[in-house]
Amino acid sequence: MPNNFPEPIENAIKEISKLPGIGKKSALRIVYFLLKEGSSAVESLEGALSTLKNNIEMCSKCRGYKEKTEECPVCSNPKRDKSILCVVESTQDMHLIDSSSGFRGNYFVLHGLISPVRGATPESLKIDDLKRRIEEDGIGEIIIATPYTAEGEATASYIISMIEGGSVKISRIGMGIPIGSELSYVDSETLSRALALRREIK
């Protein structure tokens, strides 16, 4: 790729290629698309991004994302079983489980997994908030739905050691989730079965 772009183009490529799944080539394609489409395309993208920044916040209970002026659609839904909490790595996994498994409890999003290599610790992930949530909301059962990778297992072990000894039932999704796999690669039927056939740890 030539390295003689005008600086604004260079900067836009640099910023866009920071996005997940977008390399330099795709970033360049996006920049050229925006330049070709003109100001209306750039303005609508700007508008969407600034609304995202200004109007969305993290829900203090499930740690999923919600509109600032609205109640969290998950936590405020009276049809959900408030006594069961499913612990997931990401908001994507939360949506995946919710849309494909028929699970209708509540959630706690970790926003990452414990990983000494990447510097993600229980403190940086604020995993202790989970303990507070359990106490405050009188949670009776925790389903740990972190992936079956080294980091997912380390995180599950930490959570188990953090809450065992109390009266909370702890289970781990199992059956059919391949070792080393991310939940997003698992089909919805398998995921549904994995939740239904969760094994109790304590």
Ligand SMILES: [Zn+2]
């Ligand atoms: Zn919520």
